[in-house]
Amino acid sequence: MSQELLKKFDSRQAVIGVIGLGYVGLPLLDAFIQAGFRTIGFDVDDRKVEQLNAGQSYIKHVSSERVQQWRESSRFEATAQLDRLSEPDAIVICVPTPLNDSRDPDMSYIVGTGESIAPRLRAGQLIVLESTTYPTTTRGVLLPILETSGLKAGKDFFLAYSPEREDPGNPVYSAAKIPKVVGGLDQASLELACALYRPAVVQIVPVGSAEVAEAAKILENTYRAVNIALVNELKMLFDRMGIDVWEVIEAARTKPFGFQPFYPGPGLGGHCIPIDPFYLTWLARRHGLATRFIELAGEVNSKMPEYVIHRLAEFLNDLGKPVRGSKICLLGMAYKKDVDDSRESPSFSLMELLLQRGANLSYNDPHVPSLPEKRHYPHLPDLHSQELTPEFLAAQDCVLIATDHSAYDYEFIVAHSRMVLDTRNATRKVRAGLEKIRRA
Numbered sequence: 001m002s003q004e005l006l007k008k009f010d011s012r013q014a015v016i017g018v019i020g021l022g023y024v025g026l027p028l029l030d031a032f033i034q035a036g037f038r039t040i041g042f043d044v045d046d047r048k049v050e051q052l053n054a055g056q057s058y059i060k061h062v063s064s065e066r067v068q069q070w071r072e073s074s075r076f077e078a079t080a081q082l083d084r085l086s087e088p089d090a091i092v093i094c095v096p097t098p099l100n101d102s103r104d105p106d107m108s109y110i111v112g113t114g115e116s117i118a119p120r121l122r123a124g125q126l127i128v129l130e131s132t133t134y135p136t137t138t139r140g141v142l143l144p145i146l147e148t149s150g151l152k153a154g155k156d157f158f159l160a161y162s163p164e165r166e167d168p169g170n171p172v173y174s175a176a177k178i179p180k181v182v183g184g185l186d187q188a189s190l191e192l193a194c195a196l197y198r199p200a201v202v203q204i205v206p207v208g209s210a211e212v213a214e215a216a217k218i219l220e221n222t223y224r225a226v227n228i229a230l231v232n233e234l235k236m237l238f239d240r241m242g243i244d245v246w247e248v249i250e251a252a253r254t255k256p257f258g259f260q261p262f263y264p265g266p267g268l269g270g271h272c273i274p275i276d277p278f279y280l281t282w283l284a285r286r287h288g289l290a291t292r293f294i295e296l297a298g299e300v301n302s303k304m305p306e307y308v309i310h311r312l313a314e315f316l317n318d319l320g321k322p323v324r325g326s327k328i329c330l331l332g333m334a335y336k337k338d339v340d341d342s343r344e345s346p347s348f349s350l351m352e353l354l355l356q357r358g359a360n361l362s363y364n365d366p367h368v369p370s371l372p373e374k375r376h377y378p379h380l381p382d383l384h385s386q387e388l389t390p391e392f393l394a395a396q397d398c399v400l401i402a403t404d405h406s407a408y409d410y411e412f413i414v415a416h417s418r419m420v421l422d423t424r425n426a427t428r429k430v431r432a433g434l435e436k437i438r439r440a
Contacts, residue, residue: 001123001124001156002158002188002191002192004124005089005090005124005126005158005192005195006191006192006195008089009089009090009192009195009196009198009199010195010199012035012036012037012199014037014088014089014090014196015037015038015039015040015087015088015089015090016029016032016037016038016039016040016088016089016090016092016196017039017040017041017042017085017087017088017090017091017092018032018039018040018041018042018091018092018094019042019043019085019091019092019093019094019095019113019116020042020043020093020094020095020096020113020131021041021042021043021045021048021049021052021078022059022094022096023059023166023168023271023341023343024094024130024131024164024166024271025041025043025092025094026041026057026059026062027061027062027166027174027175028092028094028130028164028166028175029041029070029076030062030066030070030174030175030176031174031175031176031200031201032200033070033073033075033076034176034200035176035199035200036075036199037075037199037200038074038075038076039070039075039076039077040076040077040078040079040084040087040088041076041077041078041079042078042079042080042082042084042085043078043080044080044082045080046080048078049078049079049080052067052076052078053071053077053078055067055068055071059168059340060168060169060339060340060367061168061169061339082116082120083120084120085116085117085120085121086120086121086122086125088125089124089125089126090125090126090127090128090192090196091117091125091126091127091128092128092130093110093113093127093128093129093130093131093142094130094131094164095109095110095112095113095131096109096131096271097109097110097131097132097133097275097279098275099275099278103278103282104278104282105133105134105278105279105282107133107137107141109131110129110131110133110137110141110142111141111145114141114142114145114146115145117145117146118145118146118147118148118149119149121146121149121151121157122151122157123151123156123157124156124157125157125158126157126158126159126160126189126192126193126196127142127146127157127158127159127160128159128160128161128162128193128196129142129159129160129161129162130161130162130163130164131164132163132164132217132218132221132271132272132275132276132279133214133279134214134218134279134280134282134283135211135212135214135215135218135283136211136214136283137161137214138159138160138161138183138185138210138211138214139185139210139211142159143159143185146159153185153186153189154185154186154188154189158184158185158186158188158189158192158193159184159185159189159210160182160183160184160185160189160190160192160193160210160213161182161183161184161210161213161214162180162181162182162183162193162197162213163181163213163214163216163217164217165178165179165180165217165220166178168336168339168341169336169337169338169339169341175201176200176201176202177201177202178201178202179201179202179203179204179205180197180201180203180204180205181205181207181213181216181217182194182197182204182205182206182207182213183206183207183208183209183210183211183212183213183214184209184210185209185210190206194206217276218276218277218279218280221272221273221276221277222276222277222280222294222297224262224273225268225273225274225276225277225294225297225298225301226277226293226294226297227260227262228262228263228264228265228268228273228297228301229296229297229298229300229301230262230297231245231249231262231263231264232264232265232300232301232304233300234248234264235264236307239311245264246263246425246428249261249262249263263425264304265304265346265423265424266304266305266308266346266347266349266350266402266423266424267301267302267304267305267308267346267349267350268301268302268304268344268346269334269335269336269342269343269344269345269346269347270335270336270341270343270344271341271343271344274301274344275344277291277294277297277298278294278298280294281294281295281298304346305346305349305350305353306353308350308400308421308423309323309350309353309354309357311421312328312354312398312400312421313357315398315419315421316397316398316419319397319418319419321397322358323354323357323358323359324357324358324359325358325359325360326359326360326397326398327359327360327362327395327396327397327398328354328359328360328361328362328396328397328398328399328400329361329362329363329364329386329392329393329396329398329399329400330347330350330351330361330362330363330364330400330402331363331364331365331399331400331401331402331403331405331408331413332347332363332364332365332401332402332403332404332405333345333347333348333363333365333368333371333402333403334347334365334367334368334403334405335347335403336403337403337404337405337406338367338405338406338407339367340367340368342368342372342374345402345403346402347363347402347403348374348376348377348380350400350402351363351377351380352377352379352380355379355380355381361381361383362383362386362396363383363385363386364385364386364387364388365385365403365405366385366405366407367405368385369384369385370382370383370384370385371383371384388408388412388413390416393413393416393417394416394417394418396417396418397418397419398417398418398419398420398421399413399417399419399420399421400421400423401420401421401422401423401424401426401427402423402424403424404424404425404426408426410426410427414427
Protein backbone atom coordinates (compact mmCIF):
# COMPACT_ATOMS: atom_id res chain seq x y z
CA MET A 1 0.00 0.00 0.00
CA SER A 2 2.77 2.45 0.86
CA GLN A 3 4.63 1.59 -2.34
CA GLU A 4 1.56 2.43 -4.42
CA LEU A 5 1.29 5.77 -2.69
CA LEU A 6 4.99 6.45 -3.22
CA LYS A 7 4.54 5.86 -6.94
CA LYS A 8 1.64 8.32 -7.01
CA PHE A 9 3.72 11.01 -5.33
CA ASP A 10 6.72 10.42 -7.58
CA SER A 11 4.58 10.51 -10.76
CA ARG A 12 2.50 13.51 -9.59
CA GLN A 13 -0.64 11.36 -9.97
CA ALA A 14 -1.66 11.79 -6.34
CA VAL A 15 -4.48 14.14 -5.39
CA ILE A 16 -3.53 16.44 -2.52
CA GLY A 17 -6.14 17.80 -0.12
CA VAL A 18 -5.47 20.81 2.12
CA ILE A 19 -7.80 21.57 5.02
CA GLY A 20 -7.81 25.24 6.03
CA LEU A 21 -7.57 27.79 3.22
CA GLY A 22 -5.85 30.63 5.03
CA TYR A 23 -2.40 32.20 5.23
CA VAL A 24 -0.77 28.74 5.45
CA GLY A 25 -3.07 26.61 3.32
CA LEU A 26 -3.18 28.77 0.20
CA PRO A 27 0.62 29.18 -0.23
CA LEU A 28 1.03 25.45 0.36
CA LEU A 29 -1.57 24.68 -2.31
CA ASP A 30 0.35 26.91 -4.70
CA ALA A 31 3.54 24.91 -4.08
CA PHE A 32 1.76 21.62 -4.82
CA ILE A 33 0.00 23.00 -7.91
CA GLN A 34 3.25 24.39 -9.34
CA ALA A 35 4.80 20.96 -8.78
CA GLY A 36 2.10 19.41 -11.00
CA PHE A 37 -0.32 17.91 -8.47
CA ARG A 38 -4.09 18.10 -8.64
CA THR A 39 -5.43 19.58 -5.42
CA ILE A 40 -8.63 20.00 -3.44
CA GLY A 41 -8.94 22.77 -0.87
CA PHE A 42 -11.31 22.18 2.05
CA ASP A 43 -12.76 24.89 4.27
CA VAL A 44 -15.94 25.23 6.33
CA ASP A 45 -16.26 28.88 5.28
CA ASP A 46 -18.57 28.85 2.24
CA ARG A 47 -17.59 32.43 1.40
CA LYS A 48 -13.93 31.49 0.99
CA VAL A 49 -14.84 28.49 -1.14
CA GLU A 50 -17.03 30.58 -3.43
CA GLN A 51 -14.37 33.25 -3.85
CA LEU A 52 -11.62 30.77 -4.71
CA ASN A 53 -13.74 28.86 -7.19
CA ALA A 54 -14.52 32.22 -8.82
CA GLY A 55 -10.78 32.90 -9.14
CA GLN A 56 -10.67 35.51 -6.38
CA SER A 57 -8.16 35.62 -3.55
CA TYR A 58 -8.73 37.14 -0.11
CA ILE A 59 -5.04 37.09 0.88
CA LYS A 60 -2.69 39.77 -0.41
CA HIS A 61 0.40 37.63 -1.07
CA VAL A 62 -1.61 35.02 -3.02
CA SER A 63 -3.00 37.06 -5.90
CA SER A 64 -6.31 36.56 -7.67
CA GLU A 65 -4.31 36.11 -10.88
CA ARG A 66 -2.56 33.15 -9.27
CA VAL A 67 -5.86 31.60 -8.17
CA GLN A 68 -7.25 32.05 -11.68
CA GLN A 69 -4.21 30.18 -13.02
CA TRP A 70 -4.95 27.33 -10.61
CA ARG A 71 -8.52 27.11 -11.85
CA GLU A 72 -7.56 27.35 -15.52
CA SER A 73 -5.04 24.52 -15.10
CA SER A 74 -7.81 22.27 -13.68
CA ARG A 75 -5.48 21.43 -10.79
CA PHE A 76 -7.49 23.13 -8.06
CA GLU A 77 -10.99 23.27 -6.70
CA ALA A 78 -12.27 24.42 -3.34
CA THR A 79 -15.08 22.75 -1.44
CA ALA A 80 -16.90 22.87 1.88
CA GLN A 81 -18.14 19.29 1.40
CA LEU A 82 -16.19 17.28 3.96
CA ASP A 83 -17.73 14.06 2.59
CA ARG A 84 -15.10 14.41 -0.15
CA LEU A 85 -12.23 13.87 2.28
CA SER A 86 -11.94 10.30 1.03
CA GLU A 87 -10.90 11.56 -2.43
CA PRO A 88 -7.35 12.88 -1.77
CA ASP A 89 -4.41 10.52 -1.47
CA ALA A 90 -2.81 12.89 1.04
CA ILE A 91 -4.58 15.29 3.41
CA VAL A 92 -2.60 18.19 4.89
CA ILE A 93 -4.16 19.88 7.93
CA CYS A 94 -3.56 23.67 8.19
CA VAL A 95 -6.11 24.76 10.79
CA PRO A 96 -5.63 27.39 13.53
CA THR A 97 -4.26 26.49 16.97
CA PRO A 98 -4.98 29.55 19.14
CA LEU A 99 -4.80 29.94 22.90
CA ASN A 100 -7.94 29.93 25.01
CA ASP A 101 -8.78 32.62 27.56
CA SER A 102 -6.52 30.98 30.17
CA ARG A 103 -3.66 30.89 27.63
CA ASP A 104 -3.76 27.12 27.29
CA PRO A 105 -3.63 25.47 23.82
CA ASP A 106 -7.00 25.37 22.07
CA MET A 107 -7.03 22.03 20.26
CA SER A 108 -10.65 22.29 19.14
CA TYR A 109 -9.77 22.93 15.48
CA ILE A 110 -7.42 19.96 15.29
CA VAL A 111 -9.86 17.72 17.17
CA GLY A 112 -12.76 18.84 14.97
CA THR A 113 -10.74 18.26 11.81
CA GLY A 114 -9.70 14.78 12.98
CA GLU A 115 -13.32 13.96 13.74
CA SER A 116 -14.27 15.09 10.23
CA ILE A 117 -11.58 12.95 8.61
CA ALA A 118 -12.08 9.75 10.64
CA PRO A 119 -15.47 8.65 9.15
CA ARG A 120 -14.13 9.25 5.62
CA LEU A 121 -10.61 7.89 6.16
CA ARG A 122 -9.74 5.16 3.68
CA ALA A 123 -6.91 2.70 3.44
CA GLY A 124 -3.83 4.09 1.72
CA GLN A 125 -4.20 7.74 2.70
CA LEU A 126 -1.44 9.91 4.21
CA ILE A 127 -2.45 12.49 6.81
CA VAL A 128 -0.02 15.31 7.64
CA LEU A 129 -0.57 17.85 10.40
CA GLU A 130 1.04 21.26 9.75
CA SER A 131 -0.68 23.36 12.42
CA THR A 132 1.77 24.67 15.02
CA THR A 133 1.26 22.81 18.27
CA TYR A 134 2.99 21.27 21.28
CA PRO A 135 5.06 18.06 21.06
CA THR A 136 2.97 14.84 21.26
CA THR A 137 -0.12 16.37 19.59
CA THR A 138 0.11 14.23 16.46
CA ARG A 139 0.53 10.99 18.37
CA GLY A 140 -1.50 11.82 21.47
CA VAL A 141 -4.42 13.86 20.10
CA LEU A 142 -4.85 13.29 16.36
CA LEU A 143 -3.89 9.59 16.12
CA PRO A 144 -6.54 8.24 18.53
CA ILE A 145 -9.26 10.20 16.72
CA LEU A 146 -8.23 8.88 13.31
CA GLU A 147 -8.08 5.30 14.58
CA THR A 148 -11.74 5.46 15.61
CA SER A 149 -12.23 4.71 11.90
CA GLY A 150 -11.13 1.15 12.61
CA LEU A 151 -8.00 1.64 10.49
CA LYS A 152 -4.54 1.37 12.03
CA ALA A 153 -1.77 3.92 11.51
CA GLY A 154 1.35 2.56 9.83
CA LYS A 155 -0.64 -0.34 8.38
CA ASP A 156 -3.84 1.00 6.83
CA PHE A 157 -3.09 4.72 6.74
CA PHE A 158 -0.05 6.89 7.44
CA LEU A 159 0.47 9.88 9.72
CA ALA A 160 3.16 12.57 9.93
CA TYR A 161 3.86 16.07 11.19
CA SER A 162 5.54 18.86 9.21
CA PRO A 163 5.43 22.36 10.71
CA GLU A 164 4.40 25.28 8.56
CA ARG A 165 7.04 27.98 8.18
CA GLU A 166 5.01 30.51 6.24
CA ASP A 167 6.18 34.14 6.38
CA PRO A 168 3.38 36.28 4.91
CA GLY A 169 4.62 39.01 2.62
CA ASN A 170 8.16 37.67 2.33
CA PRO A 171 9.07 38.03 -1.38
CA VAL A 172 12.15 35.80 -1.09
CA TYR A 173 10.91 32.80 0.88
CA SER A 174 7.65 31.44 -0.47
CA ALA A 175 6.32 28.08 0.74
CA ALA A 176 8.18 26.29 -2.05
CA LYS A 177 11.52 27.89 -1.11
CA ILE A 178 11.54 27.10 2.62
CA PRO A 179 13.15 23.82 3.81
CA LYS A 180 10.52 21.41 5.18
CA VAL A 181 11.05 19.58 8.47
CA VAL A 182 9.21 16.25 8.39
CA GLY A 183 8.63 13.77 11.21
CA GLY A 184 6.61 10.57 10.84
CA LEU A 185 4.69 8.39 13.26
CA ASP A 186 6.76 5.51 11.90
CA GLN A 187 9.32 4.93 9.16
CA ALA A 188 6.77 4.29 6.42
CA SER A 189 4.89 7.48 7.30
CA LEU A 190 8.15 9.46 7.27
CA GLU A 191 9.12 8.15 3.83
CA LEU A 192 5.70 8.93 2.40
CA ALA A 193 5.57 12.43 3.87
CA CYS A 194 9.03 13.19 2.47
CA ALA A 195 7.89 11.90 -0.93
CA LEU A 196 4.81 14.11 -0.75
CA TYR A 197 6.74 17.33 -0.14
CA ARG A 198 9.89 16.57 -2.13
CA PRO A 199 8.51 17.68 -5.55
CA ALA A 200 7.01 20.86 -4.07
CA VAL A 201 9.67 22.37 -1.79
CA VAL A 202 13.36 23.18 -2.09
CA GLN A 203 14.64 20.85 0.65
CA ILE A 204 13.35 18.08 2.90
CA VAL A 205 14.71 17.77 6.46
CA PRO A 206 13.63 14.38 7.85
CA VAL A 207 13.77 13.94 11.63
CA GLY A 208 13.43 10.97 13.93
CA SER A 209 9.82 11.41 15.05
CA ALA A 210 6.73 13.56 14.84
CA GLU A 211 7.59 14.87 18.31
CA VAL A 212 10.97 16.19 17.14
CA ALA A 213 9.30 18.01 14.25
CA GLU A 214 6.70 19.50 16.60
CA ALA A 215 9.38 20.61 19.06
CA ALA A 216 11.52 22.15 16.29
CA LYS A 217 8.73 24.55 15.34
CA ILE A 218 8.19 25.58 18.96
CA LEU A 219 11.94 26.15 19.37
CA GLU A 220 12.09 28.41 16.30
CA ASN A 221 9.35 30.70 17.56
CA THR A 222 10.40 30.64 21.22
CA TYR A 223 13.91 31.70 20.15
CA ARG A 224 12.47 34.76 18.46
CA ALA A 225 10.08 35.59 21.31
CA VAL A 226 12.84 35.49 23.93
CA ASN A 227 15.27 37.59 21.91
CA ILE A 228 12.62 40.17 21.02
CA ALA A 229 11.80 40.41 24.74
CA LEU A 230 15.48 41.07 25.43
CA VAL A 231 15.67 44.04 23.06
CA ASN A 232 12.29 45.33 24.24
CA GLU A 233 13.57 45.35 27.81
CA LEU A 234 16.83 46.99 26.75
CA LYS A 235 14.87 49.63 24.85
CA MET A 236 13.08 50.65 28.05
CA LEU A 237 16.38 50.78 29.95
CA PHE A 238 18.27 52.68 27.23
CA ASP A 239 15.38 55.15 26.83
CA ARG A 240 15.71 56.04 30.49
CA MET A 241 19.47 56.45 30.05
CA GLY A 242 19.10 58.62 26.95
CA ILE A 243 20.71 56.00 24.67
CA ASP A 244 19.27 55.23 21.22
CA VAL A 245 18.63 51.46 21.20
CA TRP A 246 18.42 51.41 17.41
CA GLU A 247 21.92 52.85 17.09
CA VAL A 248 23.14 50.31 19.65
CA ILE A 249 21.70 47.43 17.59
CA GLU A 250 23.15 48.76 14.35
CA ALA A 251 26.57 48.96 15.99
CA ALA A 252 26.32 45.47 17.48
CA ARG A 253 25.22 43.87 14.22
CA THR A 254 28.54 44.78 12.59
CA LYS A 255 30.06 41.87 14.52
CA PRO A 256 30.39 39.12 11.89
CA PHE A 257 29.84 36.24 14.33
CA GLY A 258 27.96 35.45 17.51
CA PHE A 259 25.25 38.09 17.13
CA GLN A 260 21.92 38.24 15.31
CA PRO A 261 19.93 41.49 15.43
CA PHE A 262 16.41 41.58 16.85
CA TYR A 263 14.38 44.77 17.04
CA PRO A 264 12.01 46.31 19.61
CA GLY A 265 8.44 47.20 18.83
CA PRO A 266 5.02 47.90 20.32
CA GLY A 267 4.40 44.22 21.04
CA LEU A 268 4.33 40.84 19.31
CA GLY A 269 2.00 40.00 16.44
CA GLY A 270 1.27 37.25 13.95
CA HIS A 271 0.01 33.71 14.14
CA CYS A 272 3.09 32.16 15.78
CA ILE A 273 5.40 34.13 18.05
CA PRO A 274 2.81 35.58 20.49
CA ILE A 275 1.18 32.15 20.88
CA ASP A 276 3.46 29.19 20.30
CA PRO A 277 5.86 29.60 23.27
CA PHE A 278 2.89 29.27 25.62
CA TYR A 279 2.27 25.76 24.29
CA LEU A 280 5.57 24.87 25.92
CA THR A 281 4.76 26.58 29.22
CA TRP A 282 1.50 24.62 29.35
CA LEU A 283 3.28 21.37 28.48
CA ALA A 284 6.01 22.06 31.04
CA ARG A 285 3.43 22.50 33.80
CA ARG A 286 1.99 19.10 32.93
CA HIS A 287 5.48 17.65 33.44
CA GLY A 288 6.04 19.48 36.72
CA LEU A 289 8.49 22.05 35.33
CA ALA A 290 8.51 25.83 34.92
CA THR A 291 9.73 27.50 31.71
CA ARG A 292 10.94 30.70 33.32
CA PHE A 293 12.64 32.23 30.27
CA ILE A 294 9.51 31.80 28.16
CA GLU A 295 7.19 33.16 30.83
CA LEU A 296 9.41 36.17 31.49
CA ALA A 297 9.69 36.89 27.76
CA GLY A 298 5.92 36.72 27.45
CA GLU A 299 5.53 39.13 30.34
CA VAL A 300 7.97 41.66 28.83
CA ASN A 301 6.49 41.49 25.34
CA SER A 302 2.88 41.70 26.53
CA LYS A 303 3.69 44.89 28.46
CA MET A 304 5.06 46.77 25.44
CA PRO A 305 1.71 48.27 24.35
CA GLU A 306 1.32 49.76 27.83
CA TYR A 307 4.86 51.17 27.64
CA VAL A 308 4.10 52.81 24.29
CA ILE A 309 0.93 54.43 25.66
CA HIS A 310 2.84 55.60 28.74
CA ARG A 311 5.42 57.31 26.54
CA LEU A 312 2.67 58.76 24.37
CA ALA A 313 1.03 60.26 27.46
CA GLU A 314 4.38 61.79 28.49
CA PHE A 315 4.90 63.43 25.12
CA LEU A 316 1.35 64.77 25.01
CA ASN A 317 1.82 66.09 28.51
CA ASP A 318 4.88 68.03 27.29
CA LEU A 319 2.51 69.78 24.88
CA GLY A 320 0.00 70.48 27.64
CA LYS A 321 -2.56 67.93 26.43
CA PRO A 322 -4.07 64.88 28.14
CA VAL A 323 -4.68 61.64 26.25
CA ARG A 324 -8.42 62.05 26.86
CA GLY A 325 -9.89 63.99 23.98
CA SER A 326 -6.68 63.97 21.93
CA LYS A 327 -6.97 63.02 18.27
CA ILE A 328 -4.63 60.08 17.67
CA CYS A 329 -4.16 58.22 14.40
CA LEU A 330 -2.58 54.77 14.38
CA LEU A 331 -0.53 53.98 11.29
CA GLY A 332 -0.80 50.27 10.56
CA MET A 333 -3.17 47.61 11.90
CA ALA A 334 -1.36 44.65 10.30
CA TYR A 335 1.12 42.87 12.55
CA LYS A 336 4.02 43.37 10.11
CA LYS A 337 4.87 45.55 7.15
CA ASP A 338 3.23 45.18 3.75
CA VAL A 339 0.73 42.42 4.61
CA ASP A 340 -3.02 42.35 5.26
CA ASP A 341 -2.60 39.91 8.16
CA SER A 342 -3.74 41.47 11.45
CA ARG A 343 -3.67 38.33 13.61
CA GLU A 344 -2.50 39.13 17.17
CA SER A 345 -1.40 42.60 16.00
CA PRO A 346 -0.32 44.82 18.91
CA SER A 347 -2.13 47.68 17.19
CA PHE A 348 -5.39 46.35 18.61
CA SER A 349 -3.97 46.48 22.14
CA LEU A 350 -2.77 50.04 21.50
CA MET A 351 -6.20 50.98 20.21
CA GLU A 352 -7.98 49.44 23.21
CA LEU A 353 -5.66 51.17 25.69
CA LEU A 354 -6.14 54.54 23.99
CA LEU A 355 -9.92 54.15 23.94
CA GLN A 356 -9.88 53.31 27.65
CA ARG A 357 -8.08 56.62 28.20
CA GLY A 358 -10.64 58.57 26.20
CA ALA A 359 -8.64 59.24 23.02
CA ASN A 360 -10.39 60.21 19.79
CA LEU A 361 -9.06 57.43 17.54
CA SER A 362 -8.61 56.86 13.84
CA TYR A 363 -6.28 54.69 11.80
CA ASN A 364 -4.72 54.23 8.39
CA ASP A 365 -3.58 50.98 6.83
CA PRO A 366 -3.42 50.54 3.04
CA HIS A 367 -3.84 46.78 3.47
CA VAL A 368 -6.64 46.79 6.09
CA PRO A 369 -9.42 49.03 4.74
CA SER A 370 -11.89 48.18 7.53
CA LEU A 371 -11.22 47.24 11.12
CA PRO A 372 -11.76 43.45 11.37
CA GLU A 373 -13.57 41.88 14.29
CA LYS A 374 -11.32 40.40 16.97
CA ARG A 375 -12.65 38.06 19.64
CA HIS A 376 -10.28 39.50 22.27
CA TYR A 377 -11.32 43.07 21.43
CA PRO A 378 -15.13 42.95 21.18
CA HIS A 379 -15.67 46.61 22.08
CA LEU A 380 -13.57 48.28 19.40
CA PRO A 381 -15.56 50.71 17.21
CA ASP A 382 -16.41 50.17 13.56
CA LEU A 383 -13.57 52.12 11.95
CA HIS A 384 -12.28 52.46 8.41
CA SER A 385 -8.87 53.46 7.12
CA GLN A 386 -8.57 57.23 6.74
CA GLU A 387 -6.78 58.95 3.87
CA LEU A 388 -3.55 60.64 4.97
CA THR A 389 -4.16 64.10 3.56
CA PRO A 390 -2.29 67.18 4.83
CA GLU A 391 -5.53 68.41 6.40
CA PHE A 392 -6.20 65.11 8.18
CA LEU A 393 -2.64 64.84 9.52
CA ALA A 394 -2.60 68.47 10.70
CA ALA A 395 -5.82 67.85 12.65
CA GLN A 396 -4.26 64.99 14.68
CA ASP A 397 -2.58 65.63 18.00
CA CYS A 398 -0.37 62.59 17.42
CA VAL A 399 0.35 60.07 14.68
CA LEU A 400 1.46 56.75 16.16
CA ILE A 401 3.49 54.52 13.82
CA ALA A 402 2.63 50.94 14.80
CA THR A 403 3.45 49.18 11.50
CA ASP A 404 6.12 50.23 9.03
CA HIS A 405 4.39 49.77 5.66
CA SER A 406 6.58 50.68 2.70
CA ALA A 407 3.60 52.52 1.21
CA TYR A 408 3.97 55.25 3.83
CA ASP A 409 5.67 58.48 2.84
CA TYR A 410 7.17 59.33 6.22
CA GLU A 411 8.64 62.63 5.13
CA PHE A 412 5.16 63.71 4.06
CA ILE A 413 3.61 62.37 7.28
CA VAL A 414 6.13 64.04 9.56
CA ALA A 415 6.03 67.34 7.68
CA HIS A 416 2.25 67.67 8.13
CA SER A 417 1.88 66.25 11.65
CA ARG A 418 2.05 67.96 15.02
CA MET A 419 3.75 64.97 16.63
CA VAL A 420 4.89 61.58 15.36
CA LEU A 421 5.46 58.75 17.81
CA ASP A 422 7.53 56.06 16.10
CA THR A 423 7.54 52.54 17.59
CA ARG A 424 9.23 50.91 14.57
CA ASN A 425 12.13 53.26 13.77
CA ALA A 426 10.34 53.87 10.49
CA THR A 427 11.24 57.55 10.33
CA ARG A 428 14.91 56.74 9.86
CA LYS A 429 13.90 57.17 6.22
CA VAL A 430 13.26 60.86 6.86
CA ARG A 431 16.08 63.37 6.65
CA ALA A 432 17.64 64.17 10.02
CA GLY A 433 16.89 67.89 9.75
CA LEU A 434 13.16 67.47 10.49
CA GLU A 435 12.96 68.50 14.12
CA LYS A 436 9.32 67.49 14.68
CA ILE A 437 10.12 63.79 15.03
CA ARG A 438 9.52 62.56 18.57
CA ARG A 439 10.40 58.86 18.82
CA ALA A 440 9.29 56.64 21.68
